[in-house]
Amino acid sequence: KAGVTQTPRYLIKTRGQQVTLSCSPISGHRSVSWYQQTPGQGLQFLFEYFSETQRNKGNFPGRFSGRQFSNSRSEMNVSTLELGDSALYLCASSYRPRDEQFFGPGTRLTVL
Amino acid sequence: AQSVTQLDSQVPVFEEAPVELRCNYSSSVSVYLFWYVQYPNQGLQLLLKYLSGSTLVESINGFEAEFNKSQTSFHLRKPSVHISDTAEYFCAVTLFSGAGSYQLTFGKGTKLSVIP
Numbered sequence: 001k002a003g004v005t006q007t008p009r010y011l012i013k014t015r016g017q018q019v020t021l022s023c024s025p026i027s028g029h030r031s032v033s034w035y036q037q038t039p040g041q042g043l044q045f046l047f048e049y050f051s052e053t054q055r056n057k058g059n060f061p062g063r064f065s066g067r068q069f070s071n072s073r074s075e076m077n078v079s080t081l082e083l084g085d086s087a088l089y090l091c092a093s094s095y096r097p098r099d100e101q102f103f104g105p106g107t108r109l110t111v112l
Numbered sequence: 113a114q115s116v117t118q119l120d121s122q123v124p125v126f127e128e129a130p131v132e133l134r135c136n137y138s139s140s141v142s143v144y145l146f147w148y149v150q151y152p153n154q155g156l157q158l159l160l161k162y163l164s165g166s167t168l169v170e171s172i173n174g175f176e177a178e179f180n181k182s183q184t185s186f187h188l189r190k191p192s193v194h195i196s197d198t199a200e201y202f203c204a205v206t207l208f209s210g211a212g213s214y215q216l217t218f219g220k221g222t223k224l225s226v227i228p
Contacts (some may be wrong), residue, residue, distance in 0.1 A: 004155075033216065034146065043202065043218040056213045090155055098206055098214050103155040 002027065004093050004104035012110045018079040021107045025072050025093030031055075032074040033101060035064060037088040046089075049074055050097050078109075086111045116205050118219035125193055126227050133188040133222045135203030144206040145186040146216075147177055151199045159201070164185065173197075198226045 005024045013019050023033050028102055033056075034046040045058040049068035066076040072093075088108050092101035117136045125131045137143065144163050148156040159172040167179040178186045186203060203219040 037217075042220045045215055045217070048215070056215055058215075092156075092216075098144065100144075100158055100161050101216060102158065103148075105155040 004091055004102055006089075006091050006104040006107050008107060009105065010108045010110075012112065013081050014112050015083060016075060017081050019081060019089075019109060020075055020077045021089055021109075023074045023076075023091030023093075023104060025074070025091075026102055029093035029095050029102075030072050031094045031097050031099070031101075032068055032072065033092045033094075034074070034076050035090045035092065036060075037090055037106070039084075043090070046076065048097065055097060058106055081111045083111050085109065116207075116217050116219040118203055118222050120222050121220065122223045122225065124225045124227055127195055128192045130191050131189065131193050131197075131224065132203050133203075133224065135186045135188065135219055137184050137186070137203075137205040137207070137217075139184065139205065139207050143177055145177075145207075146204040146220075147171075147175070147186070147188050148204060149199045150202065150221075151214055159188075172177065174220045193224070193226050195226050195228060197224060199224060 007022045019034045033048040036044045047066050048056040052068045063079045068074045088106045089105045092103045094101045115138050119134045125157045125214045147159040149159045150156050162169050162179045168196045170176045175190045200223045202221045204216050206214045207217045
Protein backbone atom coordinates (compact mmCIF):
# COMPACT_ATOMS: atom_id res chain seq x y z
CA LYS A 1 0.00 0.00 0.00
CA ALA A 2 1.23 3.44 -0.85
CA GLY A 3 1.75 5.76 2.11
CA VAL A 4 0.38 9.21 2.69
CA THR A 5 1.52 11.59 0.01
CA GLN A 6 1.73 15.35 0.23
CA THR A 7 2.29 17.87 -2.51
CA PRO A 8 4.20 19.99 -2.96
CA ARG A 9 7.11 19.04 -0.72
CA TYR A 10 8.57 22.53 -0.66
CA LEU A 11 6.97 25.90 -1.20
CA ILE A 12 8.18 29.48 -1.01
CA LYS A 13 5.65 32.29 -0.82
CA THR A 14 5.65 35.95 0.13
CA ARG A 15 3.59 37.66 2.79
CA GLY A 16 0.01 38.31 1.82
CA GLN A 17 -0.19 35.47 -0.69
CA GLN A 18 -2.30 32.38 -0.24
CA VAL A 19 -1.31 28.75 -0.53
CA THR A 20 -3.01 25.39 -1.00
CA LEU A 21 -1.46 22.15 0.20
CA SER A 22 -2.65 18.73 -0.85
CA CYS A 23 -2.76 15.38 0.93
CA SER A 24 -3.65 11.94 -0.40
CA PRO A 25 -4.34 9.45 2.38
CA ILE A 26 -3.57 5.77 2.44
CA SER A 27 -6.08 3.86 0.34
CA GLY A 28 -9.12 3.01 2.45
CA HIS A 29 -8.44 5.64 5.10
CA ARG A 30 -11.28 8.09 5.54
CA SER A 31 -9.91 10.32 8.26
CA VAL A 32 -7.35 13.02 7.51
CA SER A 33 -5.73 15.35 10.03
CA TRP A 34 -3.42 18.31 9.52
CA TYR A 35 -0.67 19.54 11.82
CA GLN A 36 1.70 22.48 11.86
CA GLN A 37 5.22 21.83 13.11
CA THR A 38 7.55 24.64 14.13
CA PRO A 39 10.69 24.64 16.29
CA GLY A 40 9.08 26.91 18.86
CA GLN A 41 5.58 25.49 19.14
CA GLY A 42 6.20 21.88 18.19
CA LEU A 43 3.37 19.91 16.63
CA GLN A 44 0.04 21.67 16.72
CA PHE A 45 -3.24 20.25 15.54
CA LEU A 46 -4.98 22.19 12.78
CA PHE A 47 -8.08 20.19 11.87
CA GLU A 48 -9.47 16.75 11.23
CA TYR A 49 -11.79 15.58 8.47
CA PHE A 50 -13.78 12.40 8.27
CA SER A 51 -16.12 11.53 5.40
CA GLU A 52 -15.87 15.08 4.02
CA THR A 53 -16.89 16.67 7.33
CA GLN A 54 -14.67 18.67 9.63
CA ARG A 55 -14.88 16.89 12.98
CA ASN A 56 -12.37 18.82 14.96
CA LYS A 57 -10.50 22.09 14.74
CA GLY A 58 -7.45 23.36 16.56
CA ASN A 59 -6.80 26.85 17.82
CA PHE A 60 -5.77 28.57 14.60
CA PRO A 61 -7.15 31.72 12.97
CA GLY A 62 -9.74 31.58 10.24
CA ARG A 63 -7.01 32.14 7.62
CA PHE A 64 -6.40 28.40 7.93
CA SER A 65 -9.06 26.30 6.27
CA GLY A 66 -9.40 22.88 4.79
CA ARG A 67 -11.66 20.49 3.03
CA GLN A 68 -11.96 16.84 2.17
CA PHE A 69 -13.18 15.36 -1.06
CA SER A 70 -15.31 12.28 -1.66
CA ASN A 71 -12.18 10.23 -2.43
CA SER A 72 -10.81 11.24 1.02
CA ARG A 73 -8.11 13.46 -0.45
CA SER A 74 -7.75 16.64 1.52
CA GLU A 75 -6.51 20.16 0.94
CA MET A 76 -5.64 22.90 3.35
CA ASN A 77 -5.52 26.56 2.46
CA VAL A 78 -3.79 29.43 4.17
CA SER A 79 -4.78 32.90 3.08
CA THR A 80 -2.97 36.19 3.67
CA LEU A 81 0.27 34.47 4.62
CA GLU A 82 2.33 35.80 7.50
CA LEU A 83 5.99 35.21 8.28
CA GLY A 84 4.95 33.10 11.27
CA ASP A 85 3.19 30.65 8.99
CA SER A 86 6.57 29.29 7.90
CA ALA A 87 6.49 25.69 9.08
CA LEU A 88 6.38 22.05 8.17
CA TYR A 89 2.77 21.08 7.50
CA LEU A 90 2.06 17.44 8.13
CA CYS A 91 -0.90 15.44 7.00
CA ALA A 92 -1.89 12.18 8.65
CA SER A 93 -4.50 9.62 7.75
CA SER A 94 -6.29 6.88 9.64
CA TYR A 95 -9.06 4.44 8.88
CA ARG A 96 -11.34 6.12 11.41
CA PRO A 97 -10.96 8.93 13.93
CA ARG A 98 -9.12 7.78 17.06
CA ASP A 99 -7.28 5.07 15.12
CA GLU A 100 -3.50 5.28 14.82
CA GLN A 101 -2.44 7.93 12.35
CA PHE A 102 0.06 7.54 9.53
CA PHE A 103 1.96 10.63 8.52
CA GLY A 104 3.09 11.96 5.19
CA PRO A 105 6.52 13.52 4.63
CA GLY A 106 5.17 17.03 5.02
CA THR A 107 5.19 20.23 3.02
CA ARG A 108 7.87 22.73 4.02
CA LEU A 109 6.36 26.22 3.62
CA THR A 110 8.63 29.24 3.75
CA VAL A 111 7.06 32.70 3.84
CA LEU A 112 9.34 35.58 2.88
CA ALA B 113 -6.21 22.08 29.63
CA GLN B 114 -5.41 18.49 28.89
CA SER B 115 -1.80 18.06 27.85
CA VAL B 116 1.14 15.79 27.13
CA THR B 117 4.46 16.50 28.82
CA GLN B 118 7.85 15.29 27.70
CA LEU B 119 10.13 16.43 30.48
CA ASP B 120 13.41 16.22 28.58
CA SER B 121 13.87 18.26 25.42
CA GLN B 122 17.29 16.71 24.71
CA VAL B 123 18.84 13.44 25.84
CA PRO B 124 22.46 12.62 24.97
CA VAL B 125 23.49 9.02 25.55
CA PHE B 126 26.49 6.90 24.62
CA GLU B 127 26.12 4.11 22.11
CA GLU B 128 25.07 0.79 23.66
CA ALA B 129 23.89 2.51 26.85
CA PRO B 130 20.25 2.29 28.00
CA VAL B 131 17.86 5.21 27.58
CA GLU B 132 14.48 6.27 28.93
CA LEU B 133 12.41 9.05 27.38
CA ARG B 134 9.69 10.22 29.71
CA CYS B 135 6.11 11.08 28.87
CA ASN B 136 3.26 12.10 31.16
CA TYR B 137 -0.25 13.11 30.20
CA SER B 138 -3.26 14.58 31.89
CA SER B 139 -6.54 12.86 31.29
CA SER B 140 -9.31 11.35 33.35
CA VAL B 141 -10.70 9.16 30.59
CA SER B 142 -9.43 6.14 28.74
CA VAL B 143 -6.85 7.08 26.18
CA TYR B 144 -4.76 5.70 23.38
CA LEU B 145 -1.02 6.28 23.64
CA PHE B 146 1.62 6.47 20.94
CA TRP B 147 5.30 7.10 20.39
CA TYR B 148 6.37 8.53 17.07
CA VAL B 149 9.90 9.04 15.75
CA GLN B 150 11.00 11.73 13.33
CA TYR B 151 14.28 11.57 11.46
CA PRO B 152 15.70 14.80 9.98
CA ASN B 153 13.66 16.21 7.10
CA GLN B 154 11.11 13.43 7.31
CA GLY B 155 7.58 12.97 8.55
CA LEU B 156 6.62 11.08 11.69
CA GLN B 157 6.76 7.31 11.88
CA LEU B 158 4.75 5.32 14.38
CA LEU B 159 7.12 3.53 16.75
CA LEU B 160 4.64 1.80 19.05
CA LYS B 161 1.16 2.15 20.45
CA TYR B 162 -1.01 1.23 23.39
CA LEU B 163 -4.72 0.83 22.73
CA SER B 164 -5.71 -1.76 25.31
CA GLY B 165 -4.56 -5.05 26.82
CA SER B 166 -1.00 -5.59 28.02
CA THR B 167 0.47 -2.42 29.44
CA LEU B 168 3.92 -3.24 28.06
CA VAL B 169 4.25 -2.71 24.32
CA GLU B 170 7.27 -3.31 22.13
CA SER B 171 8.51 -2.14 18.75
CA ILE B 172 10.40 -4.20 16.19
CA ASN B 173 13.64 -2.29 16.74
CA GLY B 174 14.05 -2.89 20.47
CA PHE B 175 12.08 -0.02 22.01
CA GLU B 176 9.41 -0.66 24.60
CA ALA B 177 6.97 1.49 26.54
CA GLU B 178 4.83 0.80 29.56
CA PHE B 179 1.45 2.33 30.21
CA ASN B 180 1.08 3.28 33.87
CA LYS B 181 -2.48 4.41 34.49
CA SER B 182 -1.98 5.49 38.09
CA GLN B 183 0.95 7.70 37.18
CA THR B 184 -0.52 8.69 33.79
CA SER B 185 2.79 7.91 32.16
CA PHE B 186 3.98 6.16 29.01
CA HIS B 187 7.78 6.20 29.18
CA LEU B 188 9.84 4.88 26.28
CA ARG B 189 12.87 2.69 26.96
CA LYS B 190 15.60 0.89 25.08
CA PRO B 191 18.25 -1.24 26.82
CA SER B 192 21.01 -0.52 24.30
CA VAL B 193 20.89 2.34 21.78
CA HIS B 194 22.53 2.54 18.37
CA ILE B 195 23.76 5.50 16.36
CA SER B 196 20.80 5.01 14.05
CA ASP B 197 18.42 5.77 16.94
CA THR B 198 19.44 9.43 16.80
CA ALA B 199 16.18 11.23 16.07
CA GLU B 200 13.40 13.20 17.69
CA TYR B 201 10.79 11.22 19.59
CA PHE B 202 7.25 12.39 20.18
CA CYS B 203 4.80 11.06 22.69
CA ALA B 204 1.18 11.43 21.58
CA VAL B 205 -2.08 10.80 23.35
CA THR B 206 -5.61 10.70 22.03
CA LEU B 207 -7.34 13.06 24.43
CA PHE B 208 -10.96 13.96 24.80
CA SER B 209 -11.48 17.41 23.24
CA GLY B 210 -15.15 17.96 24.06
CA ALA B 211 -18.51 17.22 22.47
CA GLY B 212 -17.63 13.58 21.88
CA SER B 213 -14.50 14.39 19.91
CA TYR B 214 -11.00 13.09 20.49
CA GLN B 215 -7.81 14.73 19.34
CA LEU B 216 -4.29 13.40 18.97
CA THR B 217 -2.17 15.68 21.16
CA PHE B 218 1.62 15.67 20.97
CA GLY B 219 4.31 16.40 23.49
CA LYS B 220 7.03 18.90 22.58
CA GLY B 221 9.40 16.10 21.59
CA THR B 222 12.69 14.75 22.91
CA LYS B 223 15.82 14.85 20.76
CA LEU B 224 17.84 11.73 21.34
CA SER B 225 21.51 12.04 20.42
CA VAL B 226 23.54 8.85 20.46
CA ILE B 227 27.24 9.52 20.98
CA PRO B 228 29.72 7.06 19.44
